Amino acid sequence: MTGKTNLSIKAVGGTGSSQVAEFPYRETRLAQSADKQVEFRSIEKRYGHHQVLSDLSLSIKRGEKLSLIGPSGSGKTTVLRILMTLETIQGGSIWIDGKPLWHEERNGQLVKASQQHLRRQRAKIGMVFQHFNLFPHMTALENISQPQRIVLGRPRVEADVQALELLDMVGLRERAHHYPAQLSGGQKQRVAIARALAMKPEIMLFDEITSALDPELVEEVLNVLREIGRTSDMTMLLVTHEMTFAKEFSDRVLFMDGGRIVEEGEPDQLFSAPTQDRTRSFLRKIIAAGQRI
Amino acid sequence: MSQLYSFLPMLLQGLVTTIQITVVAAVIATVVATVCGVIRYSGWWPLRAIVGIYIEIFRGTSCYVQLFWAFFVLPLLGVTLSPFAAAVVVIGLNVGSYGSEVVRGALKAVPRGQWEACVALNYSTWHKYRYVIVPQAMRLAIAPMANLMVDLLKITPLVSLVTISDLTYEAMVVRQQTGNSFATFLTILVVYFVLSSAIIAVFRRLEIHFSRGAETFATNKEAAAT
Amino acid sequence: MTFDFDFALQVLPDLVRGFAITIQATVGGSVLALALGLAFALANRSENRLLRVCSGSASEFLRRTPLLVQLFFIFYVLPDVGIVIPPIWAGILALGLHSSAYMSEVYRAGIEAVPKGQWEAALALNYHPVQTWRRVILPQAIPPMVPALGNYVVLMFKETALLAVITVPEAMNTARDIGNSTYQYTEPVTVVGILYLLISIPVVLALRFIERRVHQEAA
Numbered sequence: 001m002t003g004k005t006n007l008s009i010k011a012v013g014g015t016g017s018s019q020v021a022e023f024p025y026r027e028t029r030l031a032q033s034a035d036k037q038v039e040f041r042s043i044e045k046r047y048g049h050h051q052v053l054s055d056l057s058l059s060i061k062r063g064e065k066l067s068l069i070g071p072s073g074s075g076k077t078t079v080l081r082i083l084m085t086l087e088t089i090q091g092g093s094i095w096i097d098g099k100p101l102w103h104e105e106r107n108g109q110l111v112k113a114s115q116q117h118l119r120r121q122r123a124k125i126g127m128v129f130q131h132f133n134l135f136p137h138m139t140a141l142e143n144i145s146q147p148q149r150i151v152l153g154r155p156r157v158e159a160d161v162q163a164l165e166l167l168d169m170v171g172l173r174e175r176a177h178h179y180p181a182q183l184s185g186g187q188k189q190r191v192a193i194a195r196a197l198a199m200k201p202e203i204m205l206f207d208e209i210t211s212a213l214d215p216e217l218v219e220e221v222l223n224v225l226r227e228i229g230r231t232s233d234m235t236m237l238l239v240t241h242e243m244t245f246a247k248e249f250s251d252r253v254l255f256m257d258g259g260r261i262v263e264e265g266e267p268d269q270l271f272s273a274p275t276q277d278r279t280r281s282f283l284r285k286i287i288a289a290g291q292r293i
Numbered sequence: 294m295s296q297l298y299s300f301l302p303m304l305l306q307g308l309v310t311t312i313q314i315t316v317v318a319a320v321i322a323t324v325v326a327t328v329c330g331v332i333r334y335s336g337w338w339p340l341r342a343i344v345g346i347y348i349e350i351f352r353g354t355s356c357y358v359q360l361f362w363a364f365f366v367l368p369l370l371g372v373t374l375s376p377f378a379a380a381v382v383v384i385g386l387n388v389g390s391y392g393s394e395v396v397r398g399a400l401k402a403v404p405r406g407q408w409e410a411c412v413a414l415n416y417s418t419w420h421k422y423r424y425v426i427v428p429q430a431m432r433l434a435i436a437p438m439a440n441l442m443v444d445l446l447k448i449t450p451l452v453s454l455v456t457i458s459d460l461t462y463e464a465m466v467v468r469q470q471t472g473n474s475f476a477t478f479l480t481i482l483v484v485y486f487v488l489s490s491a492i493i494a495v496f497r498r499l500e501i502h503f504s505r506g507a508e509t510f511a512t513n514k515e516a517a518a519t
Numbered sequence: 520m521t522f523d524f525d526f527a528l529q530v531l532p533d534l535v536r537g538f539a540i541t542i543q544a545t546v547g548g549s550v551l552a553l554a555l556g557l558a559f560a561l562a563n564r565s566e567n568r569l570l571r572v573c574s575g576s577a578s579e580f581l582r583r584t585p586l587l588v589q590l591f592f593i594f595y596v597l598p599d600v601g602i603v604i605p606p607i608w609a610g611i612l613a614l615g616l617h618s619s620a621y622m623s624e625v626y627r628a629g630i631e632a633v634p635k636g637q638w639e640a641a642l643a644l645n646y647h648p649v650q651t652w653r654r655v656i657l658p659q660a661i662p663p664m665v666p667a668l669g670n671y672v673v674l675m676f677k678e679t680a681l682l683a684v685i686t687v688p689e690a691m692n693t694a695r696d697i698g699n700s701t702y703q704y705t706e707p708v709t710v711v712g713i714l715y716l717l718i719s720i721p722v723v724l725a726l727r728f729i730e731r732r733v734h735q736e737a738a
C-alpha cells in the first residue's frame with residue numbers, strides 16, 4: 001500500500017442519510033501508538049435528526065481507568081454502547097488495538113465489518129449494565145458459566161470452577177444456585193460483574209452500575225470495583241454519578257455535555273480546579289444536591 | 294342409549310383419526326408459527342411482507358373456506374393431495390398463521406436488555422436464540438399456544454365436511470343409523486371436552502417447566518432480606 | 520384449468536346475496552353473544568356459589584368443544600324435543616352461545632381492570648348495586664373492551680360459513696350449490712374467499728386503530 005492512498009470509509013448502518021467519512025487510512029494507522037488501546041475518531045451519532053455525539057474524539061491507554069461524568073442526556077451511555085457495538089455510528093471510526101471496530105480491511109479498502117470481525121473485536125470488551133440484564137431463567141452460577149462454555153468453548157468443569165471463584169470474589173458463593181429473582185439488586189449487580197469478568201475482557205465498560213440500587217447497596221458493589229481496580233490491569237471505562245468514587249478510582253476523568261467532551265483531566269485537577277464554566281456549574285449542582293466531592 | 298354401544302368401535306375409529314389429524318396438524322402449526330414468527334420479528338423485509346400476506350389471508354377467511362378450497366379447487370389446478378394431507382396442511386397453516394403472531398409477540402416481549410447482554414457477552418446468533426431468547430419467549434408463548442392448540446382440535450370436525458371419517462363424521466353416521474341425536478352428539482361433545490382439557494393440562498406442565506427462575510415477588514423479597 | 524372471470528362475474532350477484540344472510544347471522548349472533556357474555560361474566564362474579572359454578576363450567580364447556588358439533592347438536596336435537604325453529608335461528612343460537620363464552624372472558628378482564636377505588640367511591644356515595652354497575656363500572660369497563668369484543672365478532676363473521684352445513688343459504692352454501700350444479704368450484708369458492716377478506720380485513724384494521732387509540736388514552 002502506498003503512503004498516498006486515501007481510503008474512504010462507508011458509514012455503517014444507522015438511520016437517515018448514511019454519510020461517508022473520509023480520512024487518510026495510513027496516517028491513522030501510524031498515529032496509533034502502542035499504548036493507545038481504544039481510539040474514537042470524530043464520531044458522529046444521531047437518532048433520526050437528534051444529534052447525540054458530534055465530532056467526538058477520545059483515546060484510552062491500555063490499563064487506564066477512565067470515568068465519564070456529565071449531565072443526563074450528555075451522551076455518556078451512548079459512548080459505551082457504541083464501543084460495545086450496541087449502537088451503530090453515522091460517521092467517524094473506532095479503533096481497538098490498531099484495528100477498526102466497525103470496519104475491516106479487504107483488498108485495501110475499508111468495508112463494513114463482517115460478523116466474524118465484530119465478534120473478534122467484541123471478545124476484547126465486556127460490559128456491565130445499569131439494569132444488570134442477568135438471564136432470569138438461569139441461576140447465578142449458570143449465568144457466569146454458560147457464556148464461558150458457549151462463547152469461549154471452555155469445558156464445563158473449568159467454567160463452573162471459574163464461576164465459583166468469581167462468585168467468591170464478589171462474596172456470593174453461597175448464592176450460586178439462586179435465580180436472579182431471588183437476589184437483591186446489589187447481589188444481582190455483583191453477579192453481573194462476575195459474569196462479565198469471566199469472559200476475560202481487556203476492556204470493561206460500566207454504565208452507572210449503582211444507580212438502579214437502593215443507597216445501602218451501593219457500597220457493596222463499589223467495593224467489588226475497587227477490588228478489580230486493585231488486582232487487575234484491565235482498561236476500565238465507567239460512567240458514574242458517584243463523584244467521590246470517580247475521584248478516588250480513576251486515572252482520568254472526562255466531563256461531557258451536549259454530546260461533546262468539554263473538559264478532561266486528572267481527577268484532582270478536574271474536581272478541584274475545573275477550567276471550563278460548564279464543568280464548574282455541573283459540579284456546583286452536584287454539590288448542591290448533597291454529594292461530597 | 295344402549296344401542297349406542299354397538300357403534301362404539303366406529304366412534305373409536307373416528308377418535309383415532311381425530312387425534313392423528315390433531316397431532317400432525319399441531320406439529321405443522323408449531324413449525325410454521327415458529328418460522329413465520331421469527332421472520333415477522335426480525336426478517337428481511339420482502340420475506341416479512343410475504344409472510345404478512347399469508348397471515349392475513351389465513352386469518353381473514355374461515356378454515357372451512359380454506360379446506361373447501363384445498364379439496365375442490367387445488368385438484369382442478371393440478372395439485373392433488375390425499376384428503377388427510379390436505380386437511381392437516383390446511384389446518385396447520387390456519388393455526389400457524391395465528392401462532393406466528395403469538396411467537397412474534399413473545400419474542401418482542403423478551404426485554405431489550407437480554408438481547409444486549411448477548412451482544413456484550415459475544416454470543417453468536419444461534420446461541421443467543423438457543424440459550425437466552427427462546428427459553429424466555431417459550432414461557433410467554435405457552436399459555437396462548439395452549440389456547441391455539443385447543444382451537445386446532447376444535448376445527449378438526451371441519452374435515453368431516455370434506456369426506457374424512459373423523460369423530461364427528463362417525464357421529465353423523467351413528468346418528469343417522471340410531472336416530473338418537475341427543476346421545477350421539479352429547480357423547481362426542483364430552484369426548485372433545487376431555488381432549489381439550491388434556492391439551493390444557495399438558496401445556497400447564499410445560500409452562501411450569503419453562504418458568505425456571507420466574508419466582509414470585511415474595512420469595513424475591515425474602516431472599517434479599519437474608 | 521384457468522380462472523373463468525366471466526363465470527365469476529356471473530355468479531357474483533348470487534354470492535353477494537348469500538353474504539347478506541352471512542351478515543344477518545353475524546349481527547344476530549353478536550347481539551346474542553354480547554348479551555349472554557355479559558350475563559356469564561356477571562354470574563361468574565355472583566355471590567351465589569351454585570350460580571358461579573354453573574356459569575363457570577357452562578362457559579368452559581362451550582369453549583372446549585367444537586362449534587360445528589354444537590351447531591349439529593342444536594340443529595338436530597331441538598326438533599327431537601319439539602322445538603322447531605328455522606335453520607338460521609339454530610345457527611345464530613350456536614354462534615351466539617359459542618362466542619358468548621369467549622366474550623365473558625373479555626368482560627371479566629375489563630371489569631377487573633376498573634380500579635377498586637371506583638367500587639369504594641360508589642359505595643361511599645351510597646349507590647345501589649345496580650346503579651354502581653350501570654353508572655360507574657360498566658361505562659368505564661366497556662370502552663377498552665371494544666377491540667377485543669370486535670375481534671370475536673370478526674371471528675364469528677368468518678365462522679358463519681359453517682351454517683352452510685345446516686342448509687342456511689349463506690355465501691358458502693351458495694358457492695357450494697353453484698359448484699355442485701355447474702362442476703365449477705374454483706370461481707365461486709375463490710370469490711367467496713375474496714369477499715370474506717374484503718370485509719374482514721378493513722374491520723380488523725379499524726379495530727387495530729381503535730386499540731392503539733385506547734392504549735394511547737390509557738397512557
Ligand SMILES: Nc1ncnc2c1ncn2[C@@H]1O[C@H](COP(=O)(O)OP(=O)(O)OP(=O)(O)O)[C@@H](O)[C@H]1O
Nearest residue numbers: 047050052070071072073074075076077078079208
Ligand atoms: N434509542 C434512542 N432513541 C432516541 N434517542 C436516544 C436513544 N437513546 C438515547 N437517546 C438520546 O441520546 C441522548 C444521549 O443519551 P445517553 O443515554 O447517552 O445519555 P447519558 O449521558 O447516558 O444520560 P444519563 O445520565 O441520563 O444516563 C439523550 O438525549 C437521549 O435522549
Ligand SMILES: [Mg+2]
Nearest residue numbers: 076077078208
Ligand atoms: Mg446513561
